[in-house]
Amino acid sequence: MEIRILDPKCHLRKDFDCGNLSLNRFLQQMASQQATKDTARTYVLLDPQNPTEILGFYTLTMTRLELAELPEILQKQAKFPLSAGLLARLAVDKKHQQKGYAKILLRDALKNLYQASQIIGFPIIVVDAKDGVADFYQKYGFIPIQQNANRLYLMVRTLEKLL
Numbered sequence: 696m697e698i699r700i701l702d703p704k705c706h707l708r709k710d711f712d713c714g715n716l717s718l719n720r721f722l723q724q725m726a727s728q729q730a731t732k733d734t735a736r737t738y739v740l741l742d743p744q745n746p747t748e749i750l751g752f753y754t755l756t757m758t759r760l761e762l763a764e765l766p767e768i769l770q771k772q773a774k775f776p777l778s779a780g781l782l783a784r785l786a787v788d789k790k791h792q793q794k795g796y797a798k799i800l801l802r803d804a805l806k807n808l809y810q811a812s813q814i815i816g817f818p819i820i821v822v823d824a825k826d827g828v829a830d831f832y833q834k835y836g837f838i839p840i841q842q843n844a845n846r847l848y849l850m851v852r853t854l855e856k857l858l
Contacts, residue, residue, distance in 0.1 A: 696740055696741070696742060696743075696750070696796075696799060697740075697741050697743055697746075698738050698739065698741070698799075698800070698803045699738065699739060699741060700730075700736060700737070700738055700739075701722075701726055701727060701730065701736075701737040701738065701739050701752065703726075703727040705746070705747055706739055706741070706747060706749050707747045707748060707749065708722050708723045708726070708749065709723055710748065710749075711723065711749045711752075711788055712788060712789055712790075713751075713786035713787060713788055713789060713792075714789050715786060715825055717825075718784055718786040718825065719786075721754070721784060722737070722749070722752055722786070726752070726754065729754075729756075734756060735754050735755065735756035735783060736754065736756070737752055737753070737754045737784075738752060738753055738755070738800075738803065738804070738807075739751070739752045740752065740787075740796055740799060740800055749788065750787065750788055750791045750796055751785070751787035751788060751791065751796045751797065751799075751800050752784070752785070752786060752800070753782060753784060753785040753786075753800045753801070753803070753804045754782075754783045754784040754785075755780065755781065755782060755783065755804060755807060755808060755811075756781050756783050757778055757779070757780060757781060757817070758778070758779050758780075758781040758821055759777070759778055759779070760777045760778075760779050760819065760821065760848075777817070777818060777819060778817045779817055779818075779819040779820060779821045779848070780808040780811055780812060780817055780819070780820045780821070780851075781820075781821050781822070781823070782801075782804050782805075782808065782820065782821070782822040782823075783823055784823075785797065785800050785801060785804065785822075787800070797831065801832075801835060805820065805835075805849075805854055805857075808820050808851075808854075809851065809855070812851045817851065818850060818851050818852070819848050819849070819850060819851065820848065820849045820850075820851060820854065821840075821846060821847070821848050822837055822846070822847050822848075822849075823845065823846055824845045824846070824847060825845070826845060829844055829845050829847060832847050833847065835849075835857075836849055836853055836857065837849045
């Protein structure tokens with residue numbers, strides 16, 4: 696397996712189906728537009744034997760967190776709104792689910808976010824989990840943000856220990 700940045704000229708986006716219409720649409724219609732505008736980057740998991748088929752993908756960008764969103768202990772540490780790395784989307788095609796590909800994608804996303812945090816400096820990684828998958832992220836140490844159980848965070852310093 697290999698993970699590459701999405702190339703709309705050679706990766707077959709129209710055939711991707713993870714079972715979630717909004718994630719499918721994003722990959723098929725929005726991912727390359729956001730890359731062109733430099734607002735997000737989408738990475739795809741490929742099988743070297745069939746490098747045009749997308750097995751799964753994730754999208755990274757930045758977000759801003761308001762202090763009120765954070766747990767009290769973090770509010771005390773931060774005195775102003777924080778920038779955070781955002782894992783905006785992660786999905787695996789239905790044909791390839793239950794094979795450990797989501798874990799492979801998550802590890803790669805976290806590795807890239809960690810590297811970015813070392814270059815530009817942000818203390819938190821946020822994930823916007825789609826309905827029903829927050830438990831997946833919690834297994835890897837993500838903690839729900841107070842007002843939204845589907846928005847979770849992980850401190851970069853925690854990630855340092857995992858990597």
